[in-house]
Amino acid sequence: xxxxxxxxxxxxxxxxxxxxxxxxxxxxxxxxxxxxxxxxxxxxxxxxxxxxxxxxxxxxxxxxxxxxxxxxxxxxxxxxxxxxxxxxxxxxxxxxxxxxxxxxxxxxxxxxxxxxxxxxxxxxxxxxxxxxxxxxxxxxxxxxxxxxxxxxxxxxxxxxxxxxxxxxxxxxxxxxxxxxxxxxxxxxxxxxxxxxxxxxxxxxxxxxxxxxxxxxxxxxxxxxxxxxxxxxxxxxxxxxxxxxxxxxxxxxxxxxxxxxxxxxxxxxxxxxxxxxxxxxxxxxxxxxxxxxxxxxxxxxxxxxxxxxxxxxxxxxxxxxxxxxxxxxxxxxxxxxxxxxxxxxxxxxxxxxxxxxxxxxxxxxxxxxxxxxxxxxxxxxxxxxxxxxxxxxxxxxxxxxxxxxxxxxxxxxxxxxxxxxxxxxxxxxxxxxxxxxxxxxxxxxxxxxxxxxxxxxxxxxxxxxxxxxxxxxxxxxxxxxxxxxxxxxxxxxxxxxxxxxxxxxxxxxxxxxxxxxxxxxxxxxxxxxxxxxxxxxxxxxxxxxxxxxxxxxxxxxxx
RNA sequence: GCGCCCAUAGCUCAGUUGGAUAGAGCAACGGCCUUCUAAGCCGUAGGUCGUACGUUCGAGUCGUACUGGGCGCGCCA
Numbered sequence: 340x341x342x343x344x345x346x347x348x349x350x351x352x353x354x355x356x357x358x359x360x361x362x363x364x365x366x367x368x369x370x371x372x373x374x375x376x377x378x379x380x381x382x383x384x385x386x387x388x389x390x391x392x393x394x395x396x397x398x399x400x401x402x403x404x405x406x407x408x409x410x411x412x413x414x415x416x417x418x419x420x421x422x423x424x425x426x427x428x429x430x431x432x433x434x435x436x437x438x439x440x441x442x443x444x445x446x447x448x449x450x451x452x453x454x455x456x457x458x459x460x461x462x463x464x465x466x467x468x469x470x471x472x473x474x475x476x477x478x479x480x481x482x483x484x485x486x487x488x489x490x491x492x493x494x495x496x497x498x499x500x501x502x503x504x505x506x507x508x509x510x511x512x513x514x515x516x517x518x519x520x521x522x523x524x525x526x527x528x529x530x531x532x533x534x535x536x537x538x539x540x541x542x543x544x545x546x547x548x549x550x551x552x553x554x555x556x557x558x559x560x561x562x563x564x565x566x567x568x569x570x571x572x573x574x575x576x577x578x579x580x581x582x583x584x585x586x587x588x589x590x591x592x593x594x595x596x597x598x599x600x601x602x603x604x605x606x607x608x609x610x611x612x613x614x615x616x617x618x619x620x621x622x623x624x625x626x627x628x629x630x631x632x633x634x635x636x637x638x639x640x641x642x643x644x645x646x647x648x649x650x651x652x653x654x655x656x657x658x659x660x661x662x663x664x665x666x667x668x669x670x671x672x673x674x675x676x677x678x679x680x681x682x683x684x685x686x687x688x689x690x691x692x693x694x695x696x697x698x699x700x701x702x703x704x705x706x707x708x709x710x711x712x713x714x715x716x717x718x719x720x721x722x723x724x725x726x727x728x729x730x731x732x733x734x735x736x737x738x739x740x741x742x743x744x745x746x747x748x749x750x751x752x753x754x755x756x757x758x759x760x761x762x763x764x765x766x767x768x769x770x771x772x773x774x775x776x777x778x779x780x781x782x783x784x785x786x787x788x789x790x791x792x793x794x795x796x797x798x799x800x801x802x803x804x805x806x807x808x809x810x811x812x813x814x815x816x817x818x819x820x821x822x823x824x825x826x827x828x829x830x831x832x833x834x835x836x837x838x839x840x841x842x843x844x845x846x847x848x849x850x851x852x853x854x855x856x857x858x859x860x861x862x863x864x865x866x867x868x869x870x871x872x873x874x875x876x877x878x879x880x881x882x883x884x885x886x887x888x889x890x891x892x893x894x895x896x897x
Numbered sequence: 898g899c900g901c902c903c904a905u906a907g908c909u910c911a912g913u914u915g916g917a918u919a920g921a922g923c924a925a926c927g928g929c930c931u932u933c934u935a936a937g938c939c940g941u942a943g944g945u946c947g948u949a950c951g952u953u954c955g956a957g958u959c960g961u962a963c964u965g966g967g968c969g970c971g972c973c974a
Contacts, residue, residue: 343913374913377920387916390954400954425917426954471974513974538973630972641899641970648972655974683901684969711902712967716909753910756902758967760909765923773936774922780936788933823913830913842911845921856929856938897936 341455341826342441343373346384346431349417353410354388362406365395375823382422382430383819390427400427438815439806441822445877446800453828453884458499464666465491467677468589469506472581473517475544476588478713479679481734482759485750485890486710487677488594489837492888497832502671503596506662509578510603511655516540517581518574524549525567544584552576558583588735592743593890605658605665614661614696615646615653623695638691656685660692667693667700674705675835683709708835710755716762741766744891748775751889752841774845779894781848782886785879786895788860792872795861799872808870813854817874820847821881828888837889844885851878 350371357363376385389404396403404423411421420432445452467487470480487503495501508514519536528534530541552573555565561579564572589595605611615631618624623634629649636643646657666674686707693700715722715732722732737746745766752774753759765773792798809818824843831839860871883893 370914372914372916374916376917377912378917381917385916387955390916393954428917508974511974628972632972645972650972652972654972679968680902681968682974685974687900709902757910758903762909762923765909776936777922780934784934784937791933827913834914838911839913842921845911849921852937853939855933856935859933861933897934 341829342433342822343384343826346373346386347371349411349414350386350388350407353407356410357406362409363392363396363403365392376428376430381424381428382420382432384431384433385424385428386431387428389423389429393427403427404429435810435815436807438818438822439809441818442806442873442877445821445880446873449880450884450887452880453824453888454496454498455825455829456498457829457832458494458497460498460500461673462502462671463494463499463673463675464502464504464669464671465494465675465677466504466506466666467491468594469508469678470585471508471513472578472585473513473540474542474581476585476734478715478732478734478737478761481592481737481746482710482713482750482755483677483679484589484592484594484734485747486708486755486837488592489747489751489840489889490675490677490708490832490835492890493828493832493837493840496828496888499673499832502598504598504600505596506600506602507582508602509582510606510658514574514578517577518570520545521549521552521573521577522567522570525553525573544581548577548580551580588733588738591738592734592747600662602658602662605661610661610665611653611658614664614692615657617664617698618646618660618692618695621695621697633692633695635688635691635695638687638694640687640691644688644691656688656692659685659689660696663689663693663705664696664698664700666705667698675708676705677708677710680709680711683707706835708755711758713750713759713761716760717764719764737761737763744779745773745775747890748778748841751837754836754838774841775891776897778841778844778848778882778886779892780897781851782879782882782893783895783897784855785851785875785882788875789872789879790895791861792868797861797865797868797872799869799876804869804873805866806870806873808867809874811854811858813850813857814871814874817847817850817854817878820850821877824881824885840885840888844882844889847878847882847885851882 350373354363354365354371358365371386371388373384373386376382389407390400392403393400401423404427407429408421408423411418417433417437418431419434420430422430424430448454465487467490468476468480468484470476476484491501491503516536516538517540520539520541523534523536523539524545530539552563553565553567555563557563558576558579561576563576566572618633619631623637624646625632625634630645631647632643633646634643644656645654647653663674690702690704693704694702741763749761749766750759809815827839827843831837858871860868860875862868886893
C-alpha cells in the first residue's frame with residue numbers, strides 16, 4: 340500500500356472516531372485528499388479535509404482540524420509533527436524512522452517494488468498501433484507504440500491481467516490500392532504515368548516490394564508468385580511483406596503483442612454479416628437511397644451513418660463494430676484502444692454500433708486513449724510529411740538514428756493529449772541536454788559506487804544497517820522519493836498517463852545527482868557508508884523499475 | 898458551420914485530481930573537478946498561466962463565452 344493510501348486510511352479512521360464521539364456530524368468523506376505540499380515547511384503531507392468539512396460542520400476550519408488532530412494521538416509512532424496551518428490545512432510530518440523503514444520494502448520487493456494489486460487481476464485488453472499493412476510504421480505509430488506499450492506495462496504493474504492486441508486492416512480498399520500500386524511498379528510504371536492507379540501508394544518501399552515480388556522471394560511461408568498480372572498473389576505477398584517489416588520494426592522498439600487480429604478473419608468467419616443482422620434485428624437501422632443506415636443519432640452522433648453502401652459493400656466502421664463485439668464476447672469487460680487522435684470520430688460510431696446491438700455492453704465501452712500528432716524537427720526546421728508521396732520519417736529511421744531508449748523516452752515524456760515536437764537533434768545529443776541520459780546517468784553512477792563498494796568488501800545487504808544515520812536533507816528527500824514510487828505507478832495507471840513516470844524519474848535523478856555532489860558515499864565512517872549504500876541500492880532498484888516500465892534500459896556503465 | 902484536443906518563462910513542456918510564494922529542461926549569464934563517472938552540481942535572470950465573466954474559503958486546474966492553433970466532420974479507411 341502506498342504511503343498516501345496509508346495516511347488516507349488513518350485520517351478516515353480519525354474522522355470516524357470523531358463522528359462516533361459526537362464531535363463531528365459528517366459521515367466520513369469517501370475521498371480524503373492527501374497531497375504533498377509544494378513547500379517542505381508545510382510537512383511531508385497535507386490534507387484539506389477540515390476545510391472541506393467546515394461548512395457542513397458549521398465550524399471554523401481550524402476548529403474542525405483540532406478535532407481531527409485530537410483523534411490522531413495514538414499515531415505518535417508515525418508522526419513527528421502535526422500542525423494546523425493557513426486557512427485550515429492539517430500538515431503532517433512523518434518520523435524519519437518511518438521513511439527509513441520504506442527502504443526495506445524496496446530491498447525485499449526488488450523488481451516488484453512499485454507493483455500493486457489495484458487491478459485485482461481483472462482482464463484488460465489494450466489495442467494499439469494497429470497500423471494498416473500498407474507501408475512502414477511512421478513516427479506517429481511510434482508514439483502510439485511507445486504509449487500503448489508503456490500503458491500495458493503500467494497496468495501490469497498495477498495488478499491487471501493485460502492482453503496486448505494488434506488489429507490488422509488487411510481487407511478493404513486500402514489493401515486493394517496497395518496491390519494495384521505494387522502491380523504498377525511491377526509493370527514499370529511510376530506516379531507520373533497516366534495509367535498509374537488513382538490513390539496509389541508512391542513511396543519508394545513499393546518499388547522494393549515489387550522487386551522482391553518479381554524476384555520470387557519469400558516472406559515466412561508465403562512465396563511471391565512473380566506474376567505481374569496476378570493481383571491476388573500480389574496482394575497476399577505485399578501484405579505479408581509489409582507485416583513482416585512492421586513486426587521487425589516493433590521488435591526493434593521492444594514492443595510485443597499477445598494477439599494479432601486480422602480484419603479479413605471477420606469476413607471469413609462471418610462475424611461482419613452476423614453483426615449486421617443483429618443490428619438490423621435490434622431495429623436501429625433503415626434503408627434509404629439503396630443503402631442501409633444505422634441510426635447513430637440515437638446514440639449521440641450528429642448524423643446517421645451508412646453501414647452498407649448502395650453498391651453492396653460495408654463502410655469501414657462495420658467491421659470495427661464486429662471486431663469490438665468479438666472483443667466483448669471474448670470476455671474483455673475492460674478494453675482500452677490507444678490510437679491517433681485523427682481517428683477520434685470513429686469512437687462515437689463504434690460505440691453507437693455496439694449500443695445498437697443491445698448486447699448489454701456499457702455505454703462508455705470501450706475506453707480510448709488518444710495521442711495527438713507528432714511533428715519532427717531537424718536542424719531547427721520542421722520535417723514536412725507527405726504520406727501519399729511516401730516521404731515521412733519512419734519509426735525505423737528514428738530507432739536507427741537516435742536509438743531505442745531516447746526514442747521511447749521522448750515519446751513518453753509528454754502527455755498524450757499534447758501535440759509533440761520531436762527534436763531529432765536533441766534526442767541524438769549524447770549530453771546532459773538529453774533528459775534520457777540524465778536519468779540513465781543517475782543509475783550508472785550508483786552502479787559504479789556499488790561496484791567500488793564490492794571491491795572494498797562492503798555489502799549493505801549483509802548484516803544490520805544503521806539506517807537511522809540517513810538524516811541529511813538530501814538523504815531524506817531521496818527516501819521520500821523512493822517511497823512515492825508505488826503511488827506514482829498507481830496514479831499513472833489509473834489515469835492512463837504514462838508521462839508521469841518520466842517526470843518521476845527526472846525528479847529522482849535530480850535528487851540523486853544533488854546528493855552525490857554534496858555527500859561522499861564511501862567514507863571513513865563504516866556505518867554511515869553502509870547506510871548510504873543501502874539507500875543507493877534502493878534508489879537504483881527504483882530507477883531500474885521505473886525505466887523498465889518505460890521500456891528504457893538501465894545501464895550499469897555509461 | 899459542427900465536434901474533439903491544445904494554449905503556462907524566448908523555446909520544449911510539467912504542474913500531485915480545486916490548495917499555501919506557479920516549476921523543470923534547453924537557450925543566456927556567473928561559479929565548482931588531485932577524492933565514489935563533470936553525461937554532474939550550485940547560483941543569477943526570465944511570468945498579466947490566451948482574453949473575459951462565473952462557481953467558492955481558495956482557480957493554471959472546474960463552468961460559460963470569446964480569441965488563436967491542430968485534428969476530424971464521405972455511400973474513403
